[in-house]
Amino acid sequence: MTDFKSLGLSEALLAAVAENGYSAPTPIQEKAIPHVLARRDIMGLAQTGTGKTAAFGLPLVERLLEENDRVQPCGARALILAPTRELVNQIAKTLISFVRKTPLRVTSVVGGVSINAQIKRMSRGTDILVATPGRLLDLVDRQAVRLDTATFLVLDEADQMLDLGFIHSLRRISGLVARKCQTLLFSATMPKQISELAGTYLTDPIRVEVAPAGKTADKVSQVVHFMDQAEKTDMVISMLSENPDDLSLVFCRTKHGAERLMRKMVQAGLKAASIHGNKSQNQRDRAIQALRDGEMRILVATDVAARGIDIPGVSHVYNFELPEVPEAYVHRIGRTARAGADGDAIAFCAPEEIGYLRQIEKLTGNDIPVASGEIPPMSAAAKPSRGGRKSGGGGRGQNQGQSRGQGRGQGSGQGQKRQENAAGAQGKGPRKGSGQGGQGRGEGGRMGEARGAQADGGAGRPGGRRPRRRNDRAAA
Known part of the structure; x- marks a missing residue:
């Protein structure tokens, strides 16, 4: 050996x-x-x-x-x-x-x-x-x-x-x-x-x-519950209340959705904290440390946390909302069953998310067992953007118009919901550029740099100017 x-x-x-x-x-x-x-x-x-x-x-x-x-x-x-x-x-x-x-x-x-x-x-x-x-x-x-x-x-x-x-x-x-x-x-x-x-x-x-793309950890037990979006909050609070000593991560697509859900959990008497793009670095660090120290048992997060957080002992990962990018599901549930331990991954799927679920199953090569609810027809799935999701490309013009800045060019993807892990595109995209095929204005003018600075909470543009924050498209 x-x-x-x-x-x-x-x-x-x-x-x-x-x-x-x-x-x-x-x-x-x-x-x-x-x-x-x-x-x-x-x-x-x-x-x-x-x-x-x-x-x-x-x-x-x-x-x-x-x-x-x-x-x-x-x-x-x-x-x-x-x-x-x-x-x-x-x-x-x-x-x-x-x-x-x-x-x-x-x-x-x-x-x-x-x-x-x-x-x-x-x-x-x-x-x-x-x-x-x-x-x-x-x-x-x-x-x-x-x-x-x-x-x-x-x-x-x-x-x-x-x-x-x-x-x-x-x-x-x-x-x-x-x-x-x-x-x-x-x-x-x-x-x-x-x-x-x-x-x-x-x-x-x-x-x-060493590991094929899309492969999930062998020791993660996965199930999916089908329900309307409005029923999810009561369901996840009920599940978390039944196991108050478990260390759990709950994933949402948007920063505002994560914050609302966390507040409802606290109102229900659960020890919960949240991390997302609207939190300062100190707030995020304190939330993660509170989870490690046992002061909190539940962390509600956006996909900013799917990679890069290593919290020992996470037993449950709840996909309150399924991610629009199927690879994000693999990274989410990879927060549990670490270092040889077992873990549970519970997904809640609304009718309009059935398309996301099928993409996840196609990527992982596994059919996720159904724990409850009726499987909705594919006709209920949210319609994809006109541009669709392309491999790579920095998230521009792809997957339901994920970035705020990317819709500035010709043929921009305009989708229903923007996933936060497309992050960073709160502003309009820096400087001048051609913006073709759904790419954001300024691809030729350091688009990635300014959007990237927003994504990690940096100043956005050299010199410290920060674009206005808009709606629910959170930066990492």
Whole structure:
């Protein structure tokens, strides 16, 4: 059986591995770590919860310790990009545990918190910088961060960054790092634009694949209840009340829907909190910590939380509303049955959501067992947008017109409900651009950067101007 020592890690890192409670490497760690140590670019296909952070984090720390280069002011020796604040914070926390007994520094920058404090922290430079693309480019534009010192670039959850409109930001950032830069790209799915990005910025990459796209965890028990939308609130409150000691996540599509549901749960006497795009970073951090500490037992969230939150002991995931993007379902229910535990995933399906359910079943290759209710006909399904959902494309002109900014061009998708994990498009889209085929105005003018900054709670546009918030299309 493979162990971490046989993968080529030093004694110092083996001690950190032991302190973190890792007994044996996961498949992605076993396959990726030797290639990272051998200085190879990697294109990894792995689901969330498979141990990707250690797969790139451990060998990255090993390499930085070996090279022992000096940190430059405002510079970073390694750059790790992730789509959401929560995932950035989780990655940084894990890396800090790896470098605790070394001279290496780990710094994180995300939107939703003071940019001035981040500018001050980055003035002396750092060994490892973990960031969301929007806030990172805000700092670059203010000349508070330089990326030409980064000889390692990690793109984590690359497909979600694409869905959130970060494609232009990723291209720009990739062009700012050092010319000789080892690049590691990890993604749960591999749409066309991610493959193109990898082909452009990775050099002779090794492909590492450990879990097929759409595969759900084996130990998650899944069921679906069919009911009208108006009946869902009473049903979920009843289920949660029957098991008050369970640790549960409840997913909604919109920020306002999540907040309303949380308030109704609290009125019913349940200990619940919420996280979504209208919450500040401090509020989100406090809610997650309250769940970890046991002060709260229920977290109501939008898809901002589907990737990047690792809360031990989550026993139940409730899909109060089914996601419009089927891959989001896999990431939602992946919050339970972690570290070998069992878990339950309960979905509530209104008649108009039957199309979303069938897309989920097609992706996962499984028919979800029916727990109650009558299966509605497909004729009741919500009608898709005229543009439909395209693979990749940063969420522009796809899937029920998910983004506010994307409807500015010709042929924009106009759908019924905007899913929050299409995030970031509260504003009109920055600057001038052609806007064709359902893409938002300004594709040629850094659309992804400004939309991306909104998605992670950054300033939105260089210089700190923030577009007006509109309705229910929440940023991550």
